[in-house]
Amino acid sequence: xxLLEQSPQFLSIQEGENLTVYCNSxxxxxxxxxxxxxxxxxxxxxxxxxxxxEVKKLKRLxxxxxxxxxxxxxxITAAQPGDTGLYLCAGAALGSxxxxxxxxxxxxxxxx
Amino acid sequence: xxxVTQSSRYLVKRTGEKVFLECVQDMxxxxxxxxxxxxxxxxxxxxxxYDVKMKEKGxxxxxxxxxxxxxxxxxxxxxxxxxxxxxxYLCASSPRTAWPQHFGDGTRLSIL
Numbered sequence: 461x462x463l464l465e466q467s468p469q470f471l472s473i474q475e476g477e478n479l480t481v482y483c484n485s486x487x488x489x490x491x492x493x494x495x496x497x498x499x500x501x502x503x504x505x506x507x508x509x510x511x512x513x514e515v516k517k518l519k520r521l522x523x524x525x526x527x528x529x530x531x532x533x534x535x536i537t538a539a540q541p542g543d544t545g546l547y548l549c550a551g552a553a554l555g556s557x558x559x560x561x562x563x564x565x566x567x568x569x570x571x572x
Numbered sequence: 573x574x575x576v577t578q579s580s581r582y583l584v585k586r587t588g589e590k591v592f593l594e595c596v597q598d599m600x601x602x603x604x605x606x607x608x609x610x611x612x613x614x615x616x617x618x619x620x621x622y623d624v625k626m627k628e629k630g631x632x633x634x635x636x637x638x639x640x641x642x643x644x645x646x647x648x649x650x651x652x653x654x655x656x657x658x659x660x661y662l663c664a665s666s667p668r669t670a671w672p673q674h675f676g677d678g679t680r681l682s683i684l
Contacts, residue, residue, distance in 0.1 A: 464614075469612075491671070493671055500581075500677065500678075501677050501678075502576070502662050502664070502675030502676050502677050502678055503615075503662070503675050504675070505672075505673050505674075508671070548614065548615070550615070550671070552671050559617060559620070559630070560615075560617070560671050560672060562607075562614035562615040562616070563614050564612050564613060564614040565614060
């Protein structure tokens with residue numbers, strides 16, 4: 461079974477600060493997804509990274525896939541209260557694009 | 573707007589009962605998934621279906637079964653509910669060759 465470890469598990473910061481969330485594994489993934497989940501709702505897909513070393517930007521969010529496709533990071537610049545939520549990474553196993561291994565998530569709270 | 577709809581937001585059942593969780597998607601997606609979400613464990617795949625009447629076991633299928641008689645509807649069945657099945661259940665869908673893209677808002681199930 462492939463495992464994905466996310467760190468930190470909890471993060472509480474002030475509005476305007478920058479932060480980075482990490483997603484690590486000893487396994488290689490064909491792709492890696494990042495989701496955000498708000499209370500009482502299902503996860504929403506933010507981005508998919510496929511190529512080792514790939515960097516994608518979504519407004520103030522920057523996602524990077526590790527060169528070896530075993531890890532990923534999410535960097536948020538100038539965090540806002542609307543960024544509050546549970547951030548989940550999920551890796552797709554080689555040869556099985558439909559099945560994902562999810563990390564346990566990072567609960568981010570941005571205080572106004 | 574695309575939508576995955578789960579029939580109940582909250583459900584309380586007793587041990588030994590047969591429990592049905594329903595999920596409907598309006599995007600004509602081939603793939604549908606059932607996950608459970610527990611604190612600290614992330615999302616774990618119970619079953620997924622890649623076509624009508626087709627299903628594959630996920631990581632934790634024990635104690636569950638599924639039914640997909642129509643493309644838009646995917647049902648999760650707890651044959652004889654037990655207290656360790658108390659959890660948040662999430663349904664998702666995606667096109668044929670893709671990872672889970674759209675999630676429902678979840679059913680919080682309590683087994684007493």
